[in-house]
Each structure stands twice: as C-alpha cells, then as structure tokens.
Amino acid sequence: MPKQPKFVPSYTTRLGRAYHADSREFLRQVPDDSVSLVMTSPPFPLRRQKAYGNVPADEYVEWFWPFAQEIHRILRPDGSLVLDIGGTWNPGMGTRSLFQYELVIRLAKLFHLAQEFYWYNPSKLPTPAEWVTIRRTRVKDAVTTLWWLSKTENPQADNRRVLKPYSPSMKRLLKNGYDRAMRPSQHDIGPHFQRDNGGAIPPNLLSIPNTRSNDPYIHRCKAAGLTIHPARFVAEVPAFFVRFLTETDQLVVDPFAGSNMTGQVAEEMGRKWISIEMNADYVASSQMRFPDAVPGAGRPAAKAG
Numbered sequence: 001m002p003k004q005p006k007f008v009p010s011y012t013t014r015l016g017r018a019y020h021a022d023s024r025e026f027l028r029q030v031p032d033d034s035v036s037l038v039m040t041s042p043p044f045p046l047r048r049q050k051a052y053g054n055v056p057a058d059e060y061v062e063w064f065w066p067f068a069q070e071i072h073r074i075l076r077p078d079g080s081l082v083l084d085i086g087g088t089w090n091p092g093m094g095t096r097s098l099f100q101y102e103l104v105i106r107l108a109k110l111f112h113l114a115q116e117f118y119w120y121n122p123s124k125l126p127t128p129a130e131w132v133t134i135r136r137t138r139v140k141d142a143v144t145t146l147w148w149l150s151k152t153e154n155p156q157a158d159n160r161r162v163l164k165p166y167s168p169s170m171k172r173l174l175k176n177g178y179d180r181a182m183r184p185s186q187h188d189i190g191p192h193f194q195r196d197n198g199g200a201i202p203p204n205l206l207s208i209p210n211t212r213s214n215d216p217y218i219h220r221c222k223a224a225g226l227t228i229h230p231a232r233f234v235a236e237v238p239a240f241f242v243r244f245l246t247e248t249d250q251l252v253v254d255p256f257a258g259s260n261m262t263g264q265v266a267e268e269m270g271r272k273w274i275s276i277e278m279n280a281d282y283v284a285s286s287q288m289r290f291p292d293a294v295p296g297a298g299r300p301a302a303k304a305g
Contacts (some may be wrong), residue, residue: 009257009296011287016263016273018293020283023255023276027070030274035074036156036250039238039262041231042067045099057088057099058263061106067255072110074253078156079150081111081243084119087141094131094138104147111149111215115204119144119237123209139174146237148245155245162244163199208236217259220288225252227281233261242269 007026009017019026042064045057055063072079088097105115126132126140221228238261242252248270254262257275259282266273267290277283287293 004204010283011290011293011295013263013267013293015271016266016275016290017296018257018275018277018283018286020280021276022278024066024070025036025254026276027067030074032073033076033079034251035253036076036079036246037242037252038075038079038081038255038273039241039296040082040254040256041182041233041258042256044086045088047135057090057097057243060099061103064103065106068110069108071255072151075151076156077152078154079151080114080155080157080241080245081147082245083147083149084144084237085146085147089128089131093134094128098149098247100145102202104149107147107149111151112153112155114148114150116211117148117204117206119146120207121210121234124205127303131229146241148241152191156247157245159201159244160198162202162240164202206237206240210232210234217285217289221285223284224288226285226288228285229259229282231244235261235265235300238240238262239265239269242266242271246271257286258282260289264289 007019007021007029010020011018043055045055045060063144075081083101085103087100089095090097121141122142124140124142128138128141131138132140215232217232218228241260242265246252249272251272251274252262252266253274253276254260255276257263257277260275260277263273263275263286275286277286287295
C-alpha cells in the first residue's frame with residue numbers, strides 16, 4: 001500500500017489550520033464522520049480560462065466525483081455540504097449549460113438535496129456581454145445557486161440562528177393583532193401567527209452585493225506584495241450557512257479555500273476550521289485574513305502578485 005503523504009499546516013490560528021495541498025489527497029486523511037459542514041466554492045466551468053483554474057463543463061461531473069466521495073465519508077451523519085456553483089453558458093451560444101443540474105443529480109447518489117438557495121448579487125456585471133450588451137437578447141446573470149446537500153434526511157440545522165429583523169408591517173401586526181380567519185388562499189391564520197419569535201425566518205434568496213473593494217485582506221496583500229485571489233467569497237454567504245448549520249466548536253472544512261473567507265468566518269463564529277488550497281500564492285496571501293496566525297513548516301513560498 002503506498003505511503004500516505006504527511007501534511008503540515010501552512011499557518012495555524014486559535015481554531016484553524018490552512019494547508020497547501022491537493023484536496024483529493026488531503027481529504028483521504030480526514031477521519032470518518034468528523035466534519036459538521038463542508039462549505040466551498042469549487043472553480044466554475046467558465047467559458048474563459050481563469051488564473052485560479054477551470055474545468056470544462058462537459059468534464060465537471062467526473063472531475064468533482066472523487067471530491068464528493070471523500071466529502072461524504074468525512075461528514076458527520078448530521079453534517080452538510082454547501083456548494084456555491086455558478087452556472088455557465090454553452091460556448092458560442094446564448095444557451096445555458098446543464099452541468100450543475102447533472103452534478104446535483106449525480107450527487108443525489110450519495111447525498112440528500114436538503115434545499116437550494118439563490119444568492120442574488122445586484123452589483124454583478126452584465127454578462128454574458130455578447131448576448132446582454134451587444135445582441136440584447138438576454139438579461140444579465142445576477143443569481144448564483146447554492147446547493148445544500150446533506151448526508152441524512154435530518155441534518156443539523158436551526159433557522160432561529162439566522163432570523164431576520166421583522167418588517168415594519170409585521171411589527172405593527174404583532175403590536176395591534178389581526179383577524180383570525182381563513183384567507184382566500186385557504187390558509188388558516190391561527191393564534192400562533194402573532195407570536196414574537198425574535199425575528200422573521202429568512203427566505204432561500206440571499207440578496208448580498210459583492211462590492212468589497214475595502215476588504216482588509218486586499219489592503220494587507222497589496223502592502224505585502226502578495227497575490228490577491230480574483231474570485232473571493234463575500235463573508236455574508238459562508239457566514240449564513242456556518243451559523244445556520246453548525247454549532248460552536250464544530251468543524252468546518254473548505255477544500256477549495258481560495259482566499260479562505262470560510263476559515264475567517266468560522267474563526268469569528270467560534271468554529272474549528274480546515275482550509276485546503278492547491279495554489280501556493282493563494283495560501284500565502286490568505287494568511288492576511290488572520291493577523292495573529294502562526295506560520296507553519298508547510299508555509300509555501302509566495303511570488304509577488
């Protein structure tokens with residue numbers, strides 16, 4: 001049997017460890033049933049090649065499958081996988097690729113589809129440009145699908161941890177009351193509807209603009225001459241799922257860590273975390289998110305970006 005490689009953290013924090021490694025190799029050494037949440041954004045199969053790597057849409061399902069098998073193994077029985085996967089357009093055509101739906105159907109051989117979420121980014125650029133701004137036959141893409149998959153039918157989750165403030169109209173209703181009656185929609189509005197639960201249950205549409213040019217990570221990377229990751233998570237996205245699907249001291253893993261926003265969010269929320277990223281420059285610059293991080297023996301030598 002071939003000897004398994006020994007992985008050494010590139011840096012550590014109070015709660016987390018960041019590794020420069022190929023996730024397909026690293027995940028094999030993570031114990032069974034030990035992770036509460038895998039929160040990640042794998043490289044999208046975009047039509048144009050990006051610096052952080054892309055896999056063609058027609059190869060994506062087979063490429064991702066080995067990762068999926070390891071993720072399923074390491075998740076706790078009540079654990080979850082949340083995949084942020086943007087859609088793509090077929091090359092040279094104004095039609096959509098079905099790759100992400102093909103992937104989810106394949107993943108259903110291992111996981112349950114708990115729920116899909118939609119991240120609406122109102123500041124997204126008008127793409128695909130040829131069809132939106134030149135031919136004018138499509139509207140711009142502004143929504144990314146996030147797939148919440150679970151190992152069992154009853155994953156750990158609590159929507160009371162992600163309640164939203166009540167709207168002014170709901171606050172008036174709670175204060176003044178309402179008529180209990182059958183509505184035209186056939187919904188029977190009973191007395192429980194007037195209970196103040198501390199906030200409103202959020203919908204599965206997350207409206208979060210991606211305009212974080214003042215991110216301290218960017219300023220620190222520039223000051224240190226390090227490479228800035230071009231496709232960074234917006235903190236509110238992983239924060240929602242870490243809060244919703246995990247509890248304090250549980251383990252969160254990101255096997256495609258990029259700038260390691262998932263690790264930063266997990267650290268701030270008191271969760272343990274492991275990040276894995278195969279690009280040495282991105283691992284080195286991700287340390288800028290953690291001023292108190294301790295460099296490890298696995299620290300990669302970064303090139304100036």
